[in-house]
Each structure stands twice: as structure tokens, then as C-alpha cells.
Amino acid sequence: MLSVEHLKKSYPHSGGSLEVLRDISFTVEAGEFVTIVGPSGAGKTTLLRCLAGLLPRSGGSVTLTTSGRVVDSPPPEIACVFQDYSRSLMPWSKVGRNVEIPLKNKIRERGKRHEQVERALREVDLDGFADSYPWQLSGGMQQRVAIARALAYRPEFLIMDEPFASVDAQTRADLEDLILRVRHDAGLTIVLVTHDIDEAVYLGDRVVVMSGRPTTVVDTVTVDLPRPRSQIATKALPRFAELRTEVLKLITRDGAEVTA
Amino acid sequence: MSVMATTGRRWYAKPAGVIVSMVVPVAAVLLWWFASLDSTSPFFPSLQAILSAFQETWLFTRVGSDVVPSLGRMLAGYGIAVVVGVGLGILFGRFPLLHRAFNPALQFCRALPATALVPVSIVLMGIGTAPKVALIAFVTVFPVMLNTIDGVRAVDEVLEDVSRSFRLTRLQRVFHVQLPAAAPQIVSGMRIALSVSFVLMVVTELVAATDGIGYVTLQAQQSFQVPQMWAGMLLLGILGVLFNGAFVLLERRLLRWYSHD
Structure with missing residues (x-):
């Protein structure tokens, strides 16, 4: 609470x-x-x-x-999703990486971390987009990446x-x-x-x-x-x-x- | 749901453009060739003479003895400047108080004319490789550092919030957020530093040097081998263009995310 x-x-x-x-x-x-x-x-x-x-x-x-x-x-x-997806995602990192970076301190093992990234992307219907850059996606998809990033963090x-x-x-x-x-x-x-x-x-x-x-x-x-x-x-x-x-x-x- | 295609413009994608951009250089060379063909002026030898001097000197007799040392010194100095400049830039960018403390001294050092430092470097470090590399590094560190400071300071506050809220460590924030966010500014600082280091490469070889492109060119002038002198200009021009081209390729790779639209 x-x-x-x-x-x-x-x-x-x-x-x-x-x-x-x-x-x-x-x-x-x-x-x-x-x-x-x-x-x-x-x-x-x-x-x-x-x-x-x-x-x-x-x-x-x-x-x-x-x-x-x-x-x-x-x-x-606590995990946050911010209003402006174009500013809250890292444009230099691919979608999968954007989701993965916050997990680095939580899940040391790389394989497990990737699994969690994939699961989170699946949860927001973005499986298959891990290797795209955020700016290649539509606005709604980018905000879903931000949501996936928060979900993967398991807050x-x-x-x-x-x-x-x-x-x-x-x-x-x-x-x-x-x-x-x-x-x-x-x-x-x-x-x-x-x-x-x-x-x-x-x-x-x-x-x-x-x-x-x-x-x-x-x-x-x-x-x-x-x-x-x-x-x-x-x-x-x-x-x-x-x-x-x-x-x-x-x-x-x-x-x-x-x-x- | 649209996934935009990422079509980078490549030089070969526009053959017409390539042809257009070749017209002036080719015309200039042809004009030079024919206009200088019967030249008797000792100062303006024929292009033919310059090219044969070029071949004699730079293909490849003096590559190992002079071109390699020149470029080696330049790249060593430049490399040091990039590493130190980015490192200090991040430090000063993240700790404004530190920057405030050092800024007057930095501004003083930056204001010193590079050429005036050549005798100083010789007094301090002699005539070998070290003073040349040190001078190139000392002068070119400033554009890299100052641009890095600006870039690191301008990281979007939303991204700062993101990295704090996901509890990234200091080091993770540097490598995953601050450095890439500052990359466009860092790269433009590196571009300035590259051309300055190229100039300094030649300048440091005009005084107290025993080898190098600048040294050979100066020797040619002083021994009235004017075609060799011109051949040196030709080589420097070609190298400059090559460096620039290589840099553009590197920039495209590093900043793909930045220049996508």
C-alpha cells in the first residue's frame, strides 16, 4: 500500500x-x-x-x-511511465535494449534478462520488434515500449x-x-x-x-x-x-x- | 501501426549526383594540366612535373619514413585528445562546481594560439615525437571537451528521470544515457579537433623536425625543389579529403539514431 x-x-x-x-x-x-x-x-x-x-x-x-x-x-x-514517449525512450538503443537496461541491476544473468524482456514485449504485443529502433515505430507502439520497460521491471x-x-x-x-x-x-x-x-x-x-x-x-x-x-x-x-x-x-x- | 523504412542515402544511389559533383574537379585538373603544360615558371611548374615529383616522393619512397610518422603522431595526439576530452567533459558536465573551479584556467589554456605553443613544446620536451603528440593533444582536447560538457549538460530531463527512477548506477547512466545523448555534440567537437590536429601535424613538422610530410615539404621549398613542394600540397589535400570521408562514415555509424529523419 x-x-x-x-x-x-x-x-x-x-x-x-x-x-x-x-x-x-x-x-x-x-x-x-x-x-x-x-x-x-x-x-x-x-x-x-x-x-x-x-x-x-x-x-x-x-x-x-x-x-x-x-x-x-x-x-x-516503483516503475514509471512518462507522458512523452519520444523523450522517455533512448533513441540510440533498440527497443529490446531500452527494456533491458533497467533490468541490469535486478537480473544479473543475461539469458534470464532477455527472457524477461521478450515476455514484457509480448505482453504489450510488440514481439518481433526488439531489434527496431524506437523512432522506427508509431507513437502508440513507442508508448507500449515504455510500458513494456516498466512491466519488465516487475514493480x-x-x-x-x-x-x-x-x-x-x-x-x-x-x-x-x-x-x-x-x-x-x-x-x-x-x-x-x-x-x-x-x-x-x-x-x-x-x-x-x-x-x-x-x-x-x-x-x-x-x-x-x-x-x-x-x-x-x-x-x-x-x-x-x-x-x-x-x-x-x-x-x-x-x-x-x-x-x- | 506503421514501421517506417529506413532508407539511408548512399553515394551510389545517386549516380547523376556523383557525375555532377565530378564535373568541377575534373575540369579543374584538365585546365591545370593544359594551362601549365608549357610552364617555364619556376614557381608554377607543370602539373605533369608535379605529378612525377609526387610519384617519386610519395609513391612510396617516403611513406614509411615520413607519411607514417606524420599520421602516427597526428592520430596519437588526436586519440589522446578524444579520450581525455570526453572523460573530462563528462566530469565537468556532471559536476558544475568542478567546472566552475577549473573554467578560468581552461579558458586561458584554450585561448593560447596553437602555433605559439610550438616553441614552448620544444623547450619543454625536445624535438622528438613526444612534443608533437603532446601539442596536438593539448590543443585539440578543448573542442572535444567543451562540446562534451555542453552535450552532457543538455541530456533531456525526462531521460534523467527515467534513469533515476529505474535506479541506474552512475556508471550505467554515463554509458547508456549521457554519452550517447551527448554523442552528436561530441562528434562535432571531434570533427573540429580532427581538422585542427591535421593542421598541427604539419605545423609541428615545420620546426625542429627530422621527418614528416611537413618536414619534407619544407625541405623541398628550401632546396628549390618546387615540384616536390607542390606534390606535398597535393598529398596533404588528398589526405585531408580522406580523413574527412572516413570521419563522415564514422559519424553515420555513430549517429544513425540522430540523423534518421
């Missing part, structure tokens, strides 16, 4: 300080899929970087409760920062379903940040709604939609529309701009 308590983050800013995260608290249970939705500029990326141990906090705590570890630096239990927690924001609508729907599938297969705990309310509701077990900057948690909405979810059937449910409206109201009540 991941527990976030009174997380604060300010940046030094022209003499004073810029308060980005004012007070963020929520928990993520083992096996849960939590989506975090908020208006543009709500410090979503800042929040995820704090969760992943990439950015020092100004206050509060982030704890992995199973190990009791306080996240001050990137922990081995407990997968943290995703708007992972589908840079692809077209159809690819986005495909990638959403891919994540639901691998999450089911691997039993992952996922935290996904998005500005897209539909996506937050469609994917999540719970939606954490954030305010505009300085950011607080407005409310948490439990998504009681049946699984497995489907782009067509789930989104056609009256309950989906209700939840969507509920989240939308929470965001607009806060008076911030909505980009959904």
Missing part, C-alpha cells in the same frame, strides 16, 4: 516561493487502480514525481506501507503520468485497454494521472480529484463500474455518465478550467 499524507511542494520562485501542492493525502491499496484527475496546471506531474521519489517534498510524507519505506529516492518497488507500483496524452484517440483507447489487461494479468497497483475525466473514470477503481494550484484533494470518487471494462459497453452505462458528471462537478466547483 502506498500512503500519501499531507504532501506539500513549493518551488523557490523569484525571491519568494511558488506553492504547487498545498496538502495532498490519499492512499492506494494493493492491487488498486487509482486515477488522479485535475485541471491543467494543477501540479499533477509534480505530484507524481514526488510519489516516485524523483522530487524532494517540502512537507508531508509518502510511504510504502508494506516495506515501511519512506519514499525519498526512487524505490525499487509493485506502476506510476503513469498522462501516458496516453500524446497519441490519437483510437490508439489511446487501445492503450487504455492494454493497461487494464496487463494490470489484470500482472496484478499491479497503478497510479495514473490524467486530465481526461472519461479516462479517469473508465480506468480507475477510485478517482482522486484535485483542485487547481495550490493543489489540494477536492474529493475521492469510488468507481463502482463492473470489470472487465469495455470502451463501448462500460461507457454506455448510465452509471458511467453519472460518475463522469460527479467528477466534472467536483472539478468545476473548484472554479478551475476544465480540459476534459
Whole structure:
């Protein structure tokens, strides 16, 4: 379980300080899929970087409760998928290598490492592309490489920062379903940040709604939609529309701009 | 789902382009040949005379005695500069405080005109191979190092996040992320260093030398063997073009990912 308590983050800013995260608290249970939705500029990326141990906090705590570890630096239990696949993959390395490099410290034996790379590529339907370069692939495929890299790392927690924001609508729907599938297969705990309310509701077990900057948690909405979810059937449910409206109201009540 | 074909442009893929690019050199050589055919000027001998001097001197009498030592010194100096320059560049690029501390001294050394250092190198190290190699290395280390610093500093912050979040070790980050990310800048520094080292190869052979292409060419001039002098120019021009070509091939190999579009 991941527990976030009174997380604060300010940046030094022209003499004073810029308060980005004012007070963020929520928990993520083992096996849960939590989506975090908020208006543009709500410090979503800042929040995820704090969760992943990439950015020092100004206050509060982030704890992995199973190990009791306080996240001050990137922990081995967490893998990240970043928004911009074109920047998060290494263009000078082939796809297989991109997936393999993070495993070097985890799996010393080369053969086993390659097996794990192949398995991860299979999980995202990219078998046969290990020897391609990322830039030879389409955007959706590149983001699948980034997902495979995170999966191969065998983390407990997968943290995703708007992972589908840079692809077209159809690819986005495909990638959403891919994540639901691998999450089911691997039993992952996922935290996904998005500005897209539909996506937050469609994917999540719970939606954490954030305010505009300085950011607080407005409310948490439990998504009681049946699984497995489907782009067509789930989104056609009256309950989906209700939840969507509920989240939308929470965001607009806060008076911030909505980009959904 | 589209997999783009990777079609590199090759020189033989465009025979028409090759022919076009051959027109001027061939015309120049023909013009030179015929215009100088009856030359009686001691300073501008006929191309025929230059070519026969070339054949006499460089094919292959003086290859072992002069060309090999020249190129050996140049490549040794250049090699040292690349290794040291990339190493220091990574160090300074990753530790800005260290760079700040050393930068004034580095700027001073870099500003020294290379040619002015020739007498210094002779005083310090004598007239053998060592001062020449050292001078070439000392001067050409700067373009490599400064470009490496810039390249290493400009590594995308997302990739920095990626390598930290996947807990790559310092060394893994250097070899898998920082070095390849900086490769385009490093290679352009290496390109500058290569042409500078070629110049320095000749310059170091004009003073206190006993062999080398520059030495032979200078000797030819001083003993009024003007065709030999021109033959030296011809050889240097050809070598320069060959080095450049070899470098382009290396660059294509190293930076395939960078120049794919």
C-alpha cells in the first residue's frame, strides 16, 4: 500500500516561493487502480514525481506501507511511465535494449534478462520488434515500449503520468485497454494521472480529484463500474455518465478550467 | 501501426549526383594540366612535373619514413585528445562546481594560439615525437571537451528521470544515457579537433623536425625543389579529403539514431 499524507511542494520562485501542492493525502491499496484527475496546471506531474521519489517534498510524507519505506529516492518497488514517449525512450538503443537496461541491476544473468524482456514485449504485443529502433515505430507502439520497460521491471507500483496524452484517440483507447489487461494479468497497483475525466473514470477503481494550484484533494470518487471494462459497453452505462458528471462537478466547483 | 523504412542515402544511389559533383574537379585538373603544360615558371611548374615529383616522393619512397610518422603522431595526439576530452567533459558536465573551479584556467589554456605553443613544446620536451603528440593533444582536447560538457549538460530531463527512477548506477547512466545523448555534440567537437590536429601535424613538422610530410615539404621549398613542394600540397589535400570521408562514415555509424529523419 502506498500512503500519501499531507504532501506539500513549493518551488523557490523569484525571491519568494511558488506553492504547487498545498496538502495532498490519499492512499492506494494493493492491487488498486487509482486515477488522479485535475485541471491543467494543477501540479499533477509534480505530484507524481514526488510519489516516485524523483522530487524532494517540502512537507508531508509518502510511504510504502508494506516495506515501511519512506519514499525519498526512487524505490525499487516503483516503475514509471512518462507522458512523452519520444523523450522517455533512448533513441540510440533498440527497443529490446531500452527494456533491458533497467533490468541490469535486478537480473544479473543475461539469458534470464532477455527472457524477461521478450515476455514484457509480448505482453504489450510488440514481439518481433526488439531489434527496431524506437523512432522506427508509431507513437502508440513507442508508448507500449515504455510500458513494456516498466512491466519488465516487475514493480509493485506502476506510476503513469498522462501516458496516453500524446497519441490519437483510437490508439489511446487501445492503450487504455492494454493497461487494464496487463494490470489484470500482472496484478499491479497503478497510479495514473490524467486530465481526461472519461479516462479517469473508465480506468480507475477510485478517482482522486484535485483542485487547481495550490493543489489540494477536492474529493475521492469510488468507481463502482463492473470489470472487465469495455470502451463501448462500460461507457454506455448510465452509471458511467453519472460518475463522469460527479467528477466534472467536483472539478468545476473548484472554479478551475476544465480540459476534459 | 506503421514501421517506417529506413532508407539511408548512399553515394551510389545517386549516380547523376556523383557525375555532377565530378564535373568541377575534373575540369579543374584538365585546365591545370593544359594551362601549365608549357610552364617555364619556376614557381608554377607543370602539373605533369608535379605529378612525377609526387610519384617519386610519395609513391612510396617516403611513406614509411615520413607519411607514417606524420599520421602516427597526428592520430596519437588526436586519440589522446578524444579520450581525455570526453572523460573530462563528462566530469565537468556532471559536476558544475568542478567546472566552475577549473573554467578560468581552461579558458586561458584554450585561448593560447596553437602555433605559439610550438616553441614552448620544444623547450619543454625536445624535438622528438613526444612534443608533437603532446601539442596536438593539448590543443585539440578543448573542442572535444567543451562540446562534451555542453552535450552532457543538455541530456533531456525526462531521460534523467527515467534513469533515476529505474535506479541506474552512475556508471550505467554515463554509458547508456549521457554519452550517447551527448554523442552528436561530441562528434562535432571531434570533427573540429580532427581538422585542427591535421593542421598541427604539419605545423609541428615545420620546426625542429627530422621527418614528416611537413618536414619534407619544407625541405623541398628550401632546396628549390618546387615540384616536390607542390606534390606535398597535393598529398596533404588528398589526405585531408580522406580523413574527412572516413570521419563522415564514422559519424553515420555513430549517429544513425540522430540523423534518421
